Amino acid sequence: MSGTQIPEVLWAQRSHPENPEKNVVYLTVVIPDAVEPKINLTSEKLVIDSKSGAAAHYAVQIDFFKEIDTEKSKYSLTGRNIFFVLFKKELQEEFWPRLTKEKLRLHWLRTDFERWVDEDEQEAQPEAAANPFGAGGMPDLSALGGMGGMEGMDFSQLGNMGANMGGQDDEEESSEPELEEADEEEKKE
Numbered sequence: 001m002s003g004t005q006i007p008e009v010l011w012a013q014r015s016h017p018e019n020p021e022k023n024v025v026y027l028t029v030v031i032p033d034a035v036e037p038k039i040n041l042t043s044e045k046l047v048i049d050s051k052s053g054a055a056a057h058y059a060v061q062i063d064f065f066k067e068i069d070t071e072k073s074k075y076s077l078t079g080r081n082i083f084f085v086l087f088k089k090e091l092q093e094e095f096w097p098r099l100t101k102e103k104l105r106l107h108w109l110r111t112d113f114e115r116w117v118d119e120d121e122q123e124a125q126p127e128a129a130a131n132p133f134g135a136g137g138m139p140d141l142s143a144l145g146g147m148g149g150m151e152g153m154d155f156s157q158l159g160n161m162g163a164n165m166g167g168q169d170d171e172e173e174s175s176e177p178e179l180e181e182a183d184e185e186e187k188k189e
Contacts, residue, residue, distance in 0.1 A: 007031045007048070007058045010112035017093040025068070025099065026115045027084035031058045034077060041075075043067040043089065044101075048082065060108070063101040066090055 008030040016022035027046070031037065033053025040047040046062045067089040075084045088096075099109065 004057045004059045006060050006108045009060060009062065009109050010115075011099050011109065012112040012115035012117070013088075013095055013099075014117065015088070015092055015095050017091055020069075020072070020087060020091060023088045023091050025064075025084075025086040025088065025096075026112060027062075027086060028112060029060065029082040029084070030080065031082060032080050034058075034082060037077065037082060039075065039082070041068070041070050041073060041084075041086075043070055046084070046086075062099065062109075065096045065098055065101055 010028040010030070012026045014022050014024050029048055031048075031050050031052055034050045035053060037048055037050035044064055044067060046064070046068075047060070049059045051057050064086075069087040069089045072087040073085060075082055100106065
């Protein structure tokens with residue numbers, strides 16, 4: 001494959017008029033097996049240039065709608081993605097109407113619905129769920145209280161559960177001949 005490709009970019013955001021930690025843009029740039037990516041983040045734009053393990057070349061430039069605080073912003077490189085948490089410089093309650101300065105429909109830029117929260121619901125949404133640098137690993141499921149109806153169940157009995165499947169009691173005999181009997185009948189023929 002020759003030429004430069006534009007990677008898929010997913011984005012979501014949070015806004016808060018007083019708390020800068022809740023005034024962020026989440027970006028996921030999809031570059032499989034990125035090899036030594038060159039990342040240039042300024043307050044006005046993000047430029048990424050990278051090769052992938054499959055020898056493809058990726059490059060993208062994103063001119064932001066408003067300024068970013070580059071000192072607080074951070075990124076993480078995984079096998080498939082580059083995750084960014086970009087802190088908005090201006091504290092405001094309203095969401096940005098778009099990620100980019102220009103009002104264009106870009107085929108490679110999509111909403112990250114796994115991290116997206118509506119403006120009026122963002123206070124109820126935990127930040128750790130959206131932040132790839134947050135809790136890390138699996139979420140704490142202890143608050144869910146376990147599976148209903150499973151208290152005191154003896155899991156050692158699970159191995160015997162299939163014995164009575166098919167509607168027969170243990171005492172009833174099967175109408176199928178035993179394997180030994182079938183072998184004896186074959187010898188007679």
